[in-house]
Amino acid sequence: MAESVQDNVERGDGDNVKTENFFTLKKWNAVAMWSWDVECDTCAICRVQVMDACLRCQAESKKDFYGKQDCVVVWGECNHSFHYCCMSLWVKQNNRCPLCQQEWSIQRMGK
Amino acid sequence: MSKTSVAAMLKDRNQFSFAGKWPCMRPVILKLLKQEAVTQGEWQDLFYSVHLVCLWDDKGPPKLRDTLKVDIMDFIQQAQQRVLAHQEEQALLKAYITEWRKFFTQCNYLPTPFRQLETSLAGKTTTQKRNQAEESIVRKLMLDSWNQSIFGDIKQRLQDSAMKLVRAERNGEAFDSQLVIGVRESYVNLCSNTMDKLQIYRDNFEASYIKATEEFYKIKAPEQLSLHGVETYMRYAEVKLREEELRAQKYLEPNSASVQLLTDCCVSVLVATFKSAILAECPRMIQHHETEKLRLMLKLMDRVPDGVSPMLKDLEDHIASAGLADMMAAVDVITQDSEKYVERLLDLFRRFSTLVKEAFDDDPRFLTARDKAYKLVVNDSTVFRLELPVRQGTGVTAPVIPTKPVNSNNGQPESKCPELLANYCDMLLRKTPLSKKLTSDEIESKLRDVLLVLKYVQNKDVFMRYHKAHLTRRLILDTSADSEKEENMVEWLREVGMPADYVNKLARMFQDVKISQDLNQQFKEQCRATIADSINIKILNAGAWARGSERVTVSLPLQLEDYIPEVEEFYKKKHSGRKLQWYHHMSNGTITFCNKMGRFDVDVTTFQMAVLFAWNQRPFEKISYENLRLATELPDTELRRTLWSLCAFPKLRRQLLLVEPSTYSPKEFAHDTRFWVNHEFAIVKNGKLQKRGKINLIGRLQLSTERSKEEDNQSIVQLRILRVQEAIIKILKMRKTINNAQLQTELVDILKNMFLPSKKMIKEQIEWLIEHKYIRRHEDDINTFVYMA
Numbered sequence A: 001m002a003e004s005v006q007d008n009v010e011r012g013d014g015d016n017v018k019t020e021n022f023f024t025l026k027k028w029n030a031v032a033m034w035s036w037d038v039e040c041d042t043c044a045i046c047r048v049q050v051m052d053a054c055l056r057c058q059a060e061s062k063k064d065f066y067g068k069q070d071c072v073v074v075w076g077e078c079n080h081s082f083h084y085c086c087m088s089l090w091v092k093q094n095n096r097c098p099l100c101q102q103e104w105s106i107q108r109m110g111k
Numbered sequence B: 001m002s003k004t005s006v007a008a009m010l011k012d013r014n015q016f017s018f019a020g021k022w023p024c025m026r027p028v029i030l031k032l033l034k035q036e037a038v039t040q041g042e043w044q045d046l047f048y049s050v051h052l053v054c055l056w057d058d059k060g061p062p063k064l065r066d067t068l069k070v071d072i073m074d075f076i077q078q079a080q081q082r083v084l085a086h087q088e089e090q091a092l093l094k095a096y097i098t099e100w101r102k103f104f105t106q107c108n109y110l111p112t113p114f115r116q117l118e119t120s121l122a123g124k125t126t127t128q129k130r131n132q133a134e135e136s137i138v139r140k141l142m143l144d145s146w147n148q149s150i151f152g153d154i155k156q157r158l159q160d161s162a163m164k165l166v167r168a169e170r171n172g173e174a175f176d177s178q179l180v181i182g183v184r185e186s187y188v189n190l191c192s193n194t195m196d197k198l199q200i201y202r203d204n205f206e207a208s209y210i211k212a213t214e215e216f217y218k219i220k221a222p223e224q225l226s227l228h229g230v231e232t233y234m235r236y237a238e239v240k241l242r243e244e245e246l247r248a249q250k251y252l253e254p255n256s257a258s259v260q261l262l263t264d265c266c267v268s269v270l271v272a273t274f275k276s277a278i279l280a281e282c283p284r285m286i287q288h289h290e291t292e293k294l295r296l297m298l299k300l301m302d303r304v305p306d307g308v309s310p311m312l313k314d315l316e317d318h319i320a321s322a323g324l325a326d327m328m329a330a331v332d333v334i335t336q337d338s339e340k341y342v343e344r345l346l347d348l349f350r351r352f353s354t355l356v357k358e359a360f361d362d363d364p365r366f367l368t369a370r371d372k373a374y375k376l377v378v379n380d381s382t383v384f385r386l387e388l389p390v391r392q393g394t395g396v397t398a399p400v401i402p403t404k405p406v407n408s409n410n411g412q413p414e415s416k417c418p419e420l421l422a423n424y425c426d427m428l429l430r431k432t433p434l435s436k437k438l439t440s441d442e443i444e445s446k447l448r449d450v451l452l453v454l455k456y457v458q459n460k461d462v463f464m465r466y467h468k469a470h471l472t473r474r475l476i477l478d479t480s481a482d483s484e485k486e487e488n489m490v491e492w493l494r495e496v497g498m499p500a501d502y503v504n505k506l507a508r509m510f511q512d513v514k515i516s517q518d519l520n521q522q523f524k525e526q527c528r529a530t531i532a533d534s535i536n537i538k539i540l541n542a543g544a545w546a547r548g549s550e551r552v553t554v555s556l557p558l559q560l561e562d563y564i565p566e567v568e569e570f571y572k573k574k575h576s577g578r579k580l581q582w583y584h585h586m587s588n589g590t591i592t593f594c595n596k597m598g599r600f601d602v603d604v605t606t607f608q609m610a611v612l613f614a615w616n617q618r619p620f621e622k623i624s625y626e627n628l629r630l631a632t633e634l635p636d637t638e639l640r641r642t643l644w645s646l647c648a649f650p651k652l653r654r655q656l657l658l659v660e661p662s663t664y665s666p667k668e669f670a671h672d673t674r675f676w677v678n679h680e681f682a683i684v685k686n687g688k689l690q691k692r693g694k695i696n697l698i699g700r701l702q703l704s705t706e707r708s709k710e711e712d713n714q715s716i717v718q719l720r721i722l723r724v725q726e727a728i729i730k731i732l733k734m735r736k737t738i739n740n741a742q743l744q745t746e747l748v749d750i751l752k753n754m755f756l757p758s759k760k761m762i763k764e765q766i767e768w769l770i771e772h773k774y775i776r777r778h779e780d781d782i783n784t785f786v787y788m789a
């Protein structure tokens, strides 16, 4: 059987011809995971992972959790990151980063 | 005042003395005692006479009292003679009651004219005001006299006669119940003790009634039991208890504790005495579902102390042993088939619930016993054993507390129930022969059944893990039978109390799939490449989907490799602050395979695709294992597993790849083992070769890699450790200070919806938290813990 297979090899040199007749892709379902591009997985203010909604949002959400993606992450100039919800409450008390004590100013917001 | 008028008064006074007045008072008094007619004038004169004697004769009042007493005693003695003239008991009772009723009526009349006497007698002895409600002296005199003479003399005969009548009634003879009631009334009314009006009644009538009842049944009850056996006896006891209660209501004083005392006595002599004999029948009756008899037994046992708890124990024992025996008998089937296993469990549940309903009317105590025993059956590990590793792994990322403790284990075997429940759920929710066969309502009711059993599962975290893995597969492979039912299930899980953070993550998964659909739409609109039409991207929230499994690198077919940066670029424009990681072990696709036999669509994993595409450059070559490794860049274990699925797929008559030398396991592949494409490949259906067709080689889509799979069970232990730590911190944060016992209770309460932490695990985590200065022991009490901020 191996010999008979060899006989047919010469049939095509170009890729196109071969793929048409051999394994061709019909459909591909690719899976990727996104996560916040952060140095520390956990929000230092509420101690919940930043990929999860903050404690307050989790408590409020229950059923209307669906459609909500509000609980985003915020990065300070110091590059430390927290839940936006947590940080906006924090700065009302103390306008410094809870981790490095630098004055807090937003570098960017997650979206 | 003048001397003459004083003298006149003194003379009058003599006239108003006791000696002067009594002769005209006495006949009226005697008439009153005999209940004979007294004229208005006589009645009023009596009042006046008493008034005068009390006013003018210093020694008058005590004399009046004593003489009155003699007359009363005389009268009573006569009455006693009239009563005792009767020998026959009923006649005696009748005569006594007649005399008593007459006398008692007079007790209400005779005292009235002597009010003045009351005050004079009282005024001398005491200054304090007498209680209005208190008996009058004359009335007391009358009743005491009756009590001392006639009653004292014949009370035993009265009582005995009354009890004889009651006994006759118990034996089915009829008589005038007024006789017994009359005797009782005389006992009650005789009492002049104002503090305790029922004293005479209680000490005599009630005591003797209860004693007679007890004696009666002390003989009857054992007779009945030995003659007819327990079952008939229970009916007898029940009937007699009811009968005696009604009888007591008739003959004993209402509004007193009498009826209750009598009932207690009956319960004691009819039921408590034979408690163990009756209870001995309970296990057999439960076994044979003799619900009527059990109902009766519960009715009786509910009335004696500690009567029901042995029945509860019997029920528990029965459910546990019958349940386990039933599972064991079918062990071959149910260990292989999650559907059969779950149906069997449900069948048991229904059987036991029916028993509890029919025999015990869903009495909460028996429901609790059922739950306790059923929980035992569900969580029993003898039928299945899921061994959790003793050693700890490193499976979990991003713990709340950054450093992991290393000294914990929980290596007890666990029931496989949660895993099988999750599998069964998957069969119902996925497109399977089972789900296709069932109607929507049937599926819903079966899912509800799963939730019912789930309530009893101790390690719900294991269920959660498997359920999530199945859901992940269904969503990624798009194999859900009904997406509405899928989302309902999430809410039902929430309703049965699964932890909110878990349920929220499931909900998030559905949301992610929808978001991804929109994203694909937008991407296809802006990407011109023709390949875009055949590619579908799912970009998912790592927090909700990924379980910390490491990713596997693979060299993708070129056309796909080129496509990936485009997607990333597009995503970056839409979102910021996010990073993407490709999970190729989860991705999959369909390829078309053409050979001389025909044209076939094959569903493959991306790893399988990467391996097969290696032949696109050289369709007829034999490629060595080593070269395939270089071409795909897959790690050794993944490549072996993938190749094995292509050359030894269980359901296929003709395999896609051929191999030499032939091997029996993927471990036997050597560097120079050679693989080539089977150009004779075709789908075989009913023994016939098909020219067209579709097959699925994906099998169980990998959600984790070979290595992390090994760590799966370890990760459960790891996760439990973290949950315990989190919970301890949470409790201490709130309480600040807490003792060990209280901490354990609250901990179990928080965690019970996931798993039951072992004492050992709790202890180890406390030690670890102390060591890492999250908490400390109290200075004065080593069993109290203090939160450290």
Ligand SMILES: [Zn+2]
Pocket: A043, A044, A045, A046, A047, A048, A054, A055, A082, A083, A086
């Ligand atoms: Zn936070």
Ligand SMILES: [Zn+2]
Pocket: A053, A054, A055, A056, A057, A058, A070, A071, A072, A083, A085, A086
């Ligand atoms: Zn939030």
Ligand SMILES: [Zn+2]
Pocket: A076, A078, A079, A080, A097, A098, A099, A100, A101, A102
């Ligand atoms: Zn900072």
